[in-house]
Amino acid sequence: MIKLVITGVWVCVVTLASVYFSVQMATTPPVNPDDAKKAQQEFVKGESINVPVITNGQVTGYFITRISYVMTKGKAAELQTPLTELTTDQLYSLLVGNNAIDIAHTQNFNVADFRNAIKKNMNDRLGGDYVADVLVEQLDYLSKDEIRAGEASGRKTPKTVKVVQGDPEPVDATAKPAAAE
Secondary structure, eight states: OHHHHHHHHHHHHHHHHHHHHHHHHHHSOOOOHHHHHHHTEEEEEOOEEEEEEEETTEEEEEEEEEEEEEEETTHHHHOSSOHHHHHHHHHIIIIIISOOOOGGGGGGOOHHHHHHHHHHHHHHHHTSSOEEEEEEEEEEEEEHHHHHHHHHHTOSSOOOEEEEOOOOOOSSSOEEEGGGO
16 A cells, blocks of 8 residues: 555656646747847947048049947957957948949949958958948948038038948947947
8 A cells, every 4th residue: 555655656746847847848938049149249339431432533422331340249349459440441442442332323232242341351350250240320422512512502411322221220239339449
């Protein structure tokens, strides 16, 4: 009789333990690899940078840009050169040196290639895998003629050509100004 009672208690304990662990496993949220990766990254907000467009030795207009980055946490603080200056150099190389954007045909501009080129060049320049993603917040073109027309008419803001509709700033990332390095 005692063996029967001990067996019954043993079955009850095993059943209760298995039910408890099953409920615990079912209610635990699954770990998403993207969430784990995002937790190790930080948003570094860029500054507005104006890049002149030079045609036949004359300034014909300006690109008004704001590029921000998603970087591995702590990597931005380790940089020896400020991120704003590196970004300015990369934008001059891409926009002035390569003439990557044809103002007459802005619809042909490939934003993904532009982002990838900035990411690759920045990581090569920094000597590691610092930049995880590039966000193009603003990329507009302002012609010199439009600036003069705006000044003559007294308009405060001249009309710009929007080359790229900007990327939204990450909602859950903590913003850190690029100049604070």
